Amino acid sequence: MxxxxxxLILLVISGTITAQNENDSNKTSYKFREPKxxxxxxxxxxxxxxxxxxxxxxxxxxxxxxxxxxxxxxNCLRIKTTVKSKSTFWVYKLFSxxxxxxxxxxxFPWRFEQNKTEGKYRxxxxxxxxxxxxxxxxxxxxxxxxxxxxDIPEYVQDQLSAFYYSRTLDFTGAKENDIVINLQxxxxxxxxxxxxxxxxxxxIDVNAGKFKCIKVKPIGGSGGLFGSSDDLIIxxxxxxxxxxxxVNVKIKVGSFNVELKSYENVFPLNSKVD
Numbered sequence: 001m002x003x004x005x006x007x008l009i010l011l012v013i014s015g016t017i018t019a020q021n022e023n024d025s026n027k028t029s030y031k032f033r034e035p036k037x038x039x040x041x042x043x044x045x046x047x048x049x050x051x052x053x054x055x056x057x058x059x060x061x062x063x064x065x066x067x068x069x070x071x072x073x074x075n076c077l078r079i080k081t082t083v084k085s086k087s088t089f090w091v092y093k094l095f096s097x098x099x100x101x102x103x104x105x106x107x108f109p110w111r112f113e114q115n116k117t118e119g120k121y122r123x124x125x126x127x128x129x130x131x132x133x134x135x136x137x138x139x140x141x142x143x144x145x146x147x148x149x150x151d152i153p154e155y156v157q158d159q160l161s162a163f164y165y166s167r168t169l170d171f172t173g174a175k176e177n178d179i180v181i182n183l184q185x186x187x188x189x190x191x192x193x194x195x196x197x198x199x200x201x202x203x204i205d206v207n208a209g210k211f212k213c214i215k216v217k218p219i220g221g222s223g224g225l226f227g228s229s230d231d232l233i234i235x236x237x238x239x240x241x242x243x244x245x246x247v248n249v250k251i252k253v254g255s256f257n258v259e260l261k262s263y264e265n266v267f268p269l270n271s272k273v274d
Contacts, residue, residue, distance in 0.1 A: 030132040032106040033155065037168035038240050042066050042077065043265040046244065049207065050083075051257045058085040058094065060258060062244075069101055071110035072132075076101040079164060094118055100160040106131070107165050112158035125188060127158060136186050152191055153184045166196060167242035171214055174198040180216070195219040203273060204235050204245050207261040210273040211245050212238040237271040 043066045050058040065078040079102055085094035094117070101111040113126040125147075126139040134154060138147045157165055162185050174180050181196035199215040213235040231250040236242040243266055247258040 032103070032108075032131070034105045035107055035168065037107065038268075039167040039242050040064060040164065041265065042068075045264040046260060046266075047262045048258050049261050050085075051259065053254050056086060057256070058083065060084075068104065071101045071103075074106075074110070075104045076110055077104050078102070079160060081160060098160050100158055102161050102164060103131075106155070107161075107168060108155045109158045109161040112160060114159075127186065127188075129156065129158075129186075131155065138188065148189055150186070150189055150191075152186055156184045156186045156191060157194075159185060159187055162194060163244075167236070171198060176200045179219075193220050199233070201238060202235065206245055206259040208245070208259075208263055211235075211243075212271040212273060213245055214238050214242075237269065239269065239271040241266060241269055241271075243269065 042064055044062075044064040046062040048060040048062070049056055050060060061080075061082045063080050065080070068075040069078045070076065079100050081096075081098045083094070083096045087093070096114070096116040098115075099111075099113045100109050102109055108131055109127075109129050110131065111126070111128055114123070116123045124141055126144060128137045128139075129152065130136070131154075134152050136150045136152045136156070138150070139145060140147050162183055165183070166181050169181055171180055176199060178198045179195050180198045181194070183194040185192050185194050195218070197217045197219055199217055202213055202215050204211055204213045214237075216234050216236065218232055218234070233248045234244060235246040236244055243260070243263065245260045247256075249256040249258070
């Protein structure tokens with residue numbers, strides 16, 4: 001199941017400031033990158049069914065808050081993924097929430113938090129990224145006890161923001177099996193390399209509709225969306241939005257299919273087949 005949650009760690013631009021954080025007073029004057037992106041924006045909401053052996057095993061929601069949040073004096077898009085099992089399917093409760101404050105202009109994280117429950121097991125951790133001085137501070141548990149401070153590379157991503165940032169990149173001209181994305185991701189106390197391999201094109205039919213898609217495979221990374229390379233394939237719409245339509249996760253017995261059932265505030269979506 002951990003792979004399933006990692007897979008779903010899967011979306012962020014424009015608005016007004018609605019909340020502040022304890023780090024807001026540390027306003028930065030550092031000159032950050034400002035890449036252009038038209039892939040996602042405020043209020044985007046994606047709902048997924050999690051299916052196993054033809055049975056609906058759970059639900060997932062990926063959403064972008066409708067307003068900006070402030071971190072280090074900069075506007076951030078708060079992105080959140082929630083994964084919940086069906087009580088009729090699993091013998092114990094599975095519930096996970098992942099949240100990131102994603103710099104609206106620079107497309108990198110300032111804060112990441114995960115809260116996972118699997119039966120009696122619970123894991124809570126939070127990371128604050130100092131993208132100006134290239135440091136990451138980690139906290140653990142409900143009491144948010146500081147665990148350490150670590151060096152990070154420039155514009156490092158967390159496991160959730162890596163997916164959203166990848167959606168903004170250009171796949172034009174990619175050939176089958178090309179490595180189209182190279183990133184660095186931070187998880188708990190280490191930085192991991194992450195690559196994404198392009199596998200080609202395919203039309204996918206799900207409850208949300210039929211879409212022309214590109215097919216990609218993550219390689220490397222740890223603890224998140226791109227955590228396992230051999231057992232994970234993702235289908236994204238073949239347009240500027242790169243909306244996730246389907247994810248396939250192989251496990252020891254069978255596989256999970258995570259399929260899009262509805263979406264809101266996604267545009268322009270040019271890959272949908274009438």
